[in-house]
Amino acid sequence: MTNVNTYEPVIGLEVHAELLTRSKMFCACPVVDSTRAQPNTAVCPICAGMPGTLPVVNRQAVAYAIKVGLALGCRINPTSIFERKNYFYPDLPKGYQISQYQHPLAESGSLQILTCAGARRVRINRVHMEEDAGKLVHLQDDGGAAYSLVDLNRAGLPLLEIVTEPDLHSLEEMKAYAAELRAVLRVLGVNSGDMEKGVIRFEANISIRPAGSAVLGKRVEIKNLNSFRTMERAVAHEIERQTHLLQTGGIVEQETRSFDEATGETRVMRSKEDAHDYRYFPEPDLPPLVVGEDWVAEVRETLPELPSARIMRLVEQYGLDLPQAQQLAESYPVADFFEQTCSMTAMPGRTLANWITDSYFAWMNERGRLFAEGRTTPQMLAGLMDAVRTGRVNRATAQSVLFRMLDSGVDAEELIRSQGLEQVSDHDEIVAVIRAVIGEHTTEYERYRVGKVELAHWFFGQVMKRTGGKANPAMVRELLQQELEK
Ligand SMILES: [Zn+2]
Known part of the structure; x- marks a missing residue:
């Protein structure tokens, strides 16, 4: 029997991310929070799939998609094509989904991830645009008979599908990629990152092969993974299942499986469909999507610094250690606050970062407040840091001054003077x-x-x-x- 350590998992991820536009992908219906809105209140003949209606592309959604493509270092194709992906499901009234297939909007990019092994780039195959389907709600009547209702609020929401190459080789890498991509989408302002609301969903392709082999094994696709935790459990189980199969002389079938939260196991949904099963063909009601260089340049102007780049810069520029930098960059307003304060005080960056991640965060915990609710400007914190640095107040006093400052918005200097808090060094x-x-x-x-x-x-x-x-x-x-x- 072969040792388990001689197998290596090969994982590719498809990420579906809803775009934070005001209206849907091909109609003027508002985008509503589908976990809270009354069912079927944001629906029109277009997203309900009525015959004779015509889709119109949402310009903002395209701009967001270009932004994501650029942030991931992709080539933005000057012409991309919307196609019909034909399949039947009760939450898909048209009987097809408008998606992109042969000519996606963006291709050939990469995303840098940080794991304990260091930084490396995960190749992105493509970023394409499509529309979301509706939602089925499964219920039981008084007699215990099952029935389902359809909510079309989500039907037609703009979705991005971001597909990696099979470049991930461990659960750690997969999690790092998913977390980094979520952070990028949030920083770009195109997705809330709110996983509980299903705004980011995953599908994983998994195969295993003898370590060191360049040949890819038969891959299994796992659908409908809606949280980091579920994805991790499902993929871990699938790696184990395939490894066991190979070790005992079995054969991995190419198929689509789903993950059962209750049993922690994957099970077959269907033998894997191929692209031709969907009979893709160009959407006759939409012209090719033409994206001019000017538009791409305009969007490029709006790109912020990406999380991994910012973390590395915080480390280099301010001498922070990696976990500190990661903690600050988790929320850009926090990192901005840190950098502004740093520019106004001679306190070393590492010490200042500790004041924020220890004391400021302790205040948030204790008071049950958000970072933005602290009534302190970078200038005020810089003032307090200078008072610590020059020995006017000691650390313990400064800590209580910081809390009072965050509560009241009163300057550190004034608090120190009015309350006689100056350090006694006589x-x-x-x-x-x-x-x-x-x-x-x-x-x-x-x-x-x-x-x-x-x-x-x-x-x-x-x-x-x-x-x-x-x-x-x-x-x-x-x-x-x-x-x-x-
Ligand atoms: Zn509509």
């Missing part, structure tokens, strides 16, 4: 407090003198408490040692 003043504390605790002092040296920490705490936490901790530590040893 030698004589600190010595006086130390002597008073020792004088009041002769028992502890005696025990210290006979060898219970850990009481030094306790004295330190007492002195800090006496100064309202404002004493310069380094000075207290040093002077306390001197006084205790006298």
Whole structure:
């Protein structure tokens, strides 16, 4: 029997992402949140598939698709063709889906992913445009008989299908790719990334082969994976199933499978269909989609810095470590806030980043608030950082000043002055407090003198408490040692 380690999974992902346009792909119906809107309230004769209606392409959807294509480094084809993909399903009233097949909008790109093995690029085969289908809701009547209702609110929503080459070779790489792609779509402002609402859905193609082999095995497609977790479980199970089959002399069939959340297993839906089963042909009601160079250039102008590039830049420019940079870049407003603050203070980037990811985030947790609800500008945080850096306030005081600043929007300087929070670094003043504390605790002092040296920490705490936490901790530590040893 062959060892399991000699097999390598080969995974390709197809990602379906809804585009955040105001209206649908081929009609003027509004895009509504299909998890909340009343069923069938955003439907017209076009998206309901009535005979005699004519589709009209949504210009904004095309602009978003170009944006994604460019962000993924794809070639934008000057002419792409909408085609009919024919199949029957109750949520598809037309009996076909308008999609792109032979001539997609964008091709041959890549996306950089970061895993513990480092950075590498995953090749993107294509990015094409299509429309979403409606939704079936499965119910039971009082007698227990099953029936289904159709909601067409989602029918005709603009969708992008983003297809990788079979370039992913582990669950970790697959997750990194999916997470990075989601981050890119969010940063581009074309998709909310709200997985619970089904705005991003996955299909995975999986085969396994002897490690080092260049030949691809028979691939199995798993449909309808609507969350990162489900995708991971399904693909992990499928790798295991195929490996076991090969190890025991079985044969992997090319087929389409679905994942059962309850059993954690995949099962056959149908033997794999081929493209000709859909009888694709050019949509006769739509002219070829022509995208001029001017338009592409115009969209290119609006491209923001992509997450992986930003993370690498944060590391290089500010000396952050990778997890810090990833944490900041997870939300662009947070990373923007960090960079603006950094430009206004001499506090090292790494320290400032910690103040944001530790203290600012702690405030959000404690108060149950969002980052944007903190009433502090980068300038105000920079002011507080300078007060820490120059020793005007100590760390512990600064932490409470930050919380008050975030609550009130009052400047750090004003809080420090009005509440007398300045750090006490006066030698004589600190010595006086130390002597008073020792004088009041002769028992502890005696025990210290006979060898219970850990009481030094306790004295330190007492002195800090006496100064309202404002004493310069380094000075207290040093002077306390001197006084205790006298
Ligand atoms: Zn409509």
